Amino acid sequence: MRRKLVVANWKMHGDLAQNKVLFDAFRQRLDHLTSADIAVCVPYPYLFQAQQELQGSHIAWGAQNVAKHEVGAYTGEVSARMLKDFGASYVIVGHSERSTAYCESDENIAAKFVVARKSGITPVLCLGETLAERESGLCHQVIASQIDAVLKTVGAGVFAHAVVSYEPVWAIGTGLSATPGQAQQVHAFIRDRIAALDVHAAETVRILYGGSVNPLNASQLFVMPDIDGGLIGRCSLNANDFEEICRAACQ
Numbered sequence: 058m059r060r061k062l063v064v065a066n067w068k069m070h071g072d073l074a075q076n077k078v079l080f081d082a083f084r085q086r087l088d089h090l091t092s093a094d095i096a097v098c099v100p101y102p103y104l105f106q107a108q109q110e111l112q113g114s115h116i117a118w119g120a121q122n123v124a125k126h127e128v129g130a131y132t133g134e135v136s137a138r139m140l141k142d143f144g145a146s147y148v149i150v151g152h153s154e155r156s157t158a159y160c161e162s163d164e165n166i167a168a169k170f171v172v173a174r175k176s177g178i179t180p181v182l183c184l185g186e187t188l189a190e191r192e193s194g195l196c197h198q199v200i201a202s203q204i205d206a207v208l209k210t211v212g213a214g215v216f217a218h219a220v221v222s223y224e225p226v227w228a229i230g231t232g233l234s235a236t237p238g239q240a241q242q243v244h245a246f247i248r249d250r251i252a253a254l255d256v257h258a259a260e261t262v263r264i265l266y267g268g269s270v271n272p273l274n275a276s277q278l279f280v281m282p283d284i285d286g287g288l289i290g291r292c293s294l295n296a297n298d299f300e301e302i303c304r305a306a307c308q
């Protein structure tokens with residue numbers, strides 16, 4: 058049985074003062090919710106604050122991106138080793154808001170996944186199709202090519218105990234979530250694709266759903282057999298909403 062995982066993705070929001078209020082609220086409201094794993098992925102400059110505020114709590118923290126290289130003359134980049142310096146446990150890789158804006162290829166994303174795993178940080182590999190791709194019947198083809206980029210690079214074994222997040226681009230930030238049935242269908246497709254190469258990896262990888270998860274739909278999503286939790290954007294900036302979503306993961 059896979060433990061549910063709920064990851065907050067604050068995206069490019071917050072400042073030291075606002076974060077302090079949210080971290081305090083999270084510790085107060087979430088620290089006793091121990092039947093699911095909870096993490097907060099913050100913008101790079103706030104990793105130290107996350108470490109200071111969440112150290113010793115049940116809540117892990119992480120980043121929203123990482124360099125594909127381990128070290129070197131890559132101006133502006135942040136390495137996995139640097140994330141480890143601040144106690145990061147998770148890092149989001151391949152989020153569509155980045156892969157679109159910064160033309161991140163499936164191969165680059167696969168390299169980031171590998172460098173995170175190598176450094177002992179759990180990567181959250183984001184996969185998802187656009188509305189046009191879904192409406193053209195290309196959803197499985199797009200998801201397959203995204204996941205195959207990692208499978209081809211390093212095989213399926215790296216997915217054991219890793220995290221994948223299915224995030225239909227058309228559901229991100231729109232308030233229009235995939236239905237539990239739509240999400241379950243793609244999650245099962247992802248798990249089957251990994252299982253074809255490595256059954257243990259397929260059984261232990263946690264597949265999160267992301268895209269307009271909120272307190273009203275979280276429970277129906279999280280009860281689906283192949284949905285192991287959520288990657289939460291907007292609702293992770295509101296302590297009440299995020300608490301309700303984490304509670305749903307503990308049911």
Ligand SMILES: O=C[C@H](O)COP(=O)(O)O
Pocket residue numbers: 066224228229230231232267268269270288289290291292
């Ligand atoms: O990383 C989180 C996803 O992009 C979902 O964001 P959202 O919950 O605001 O739709």
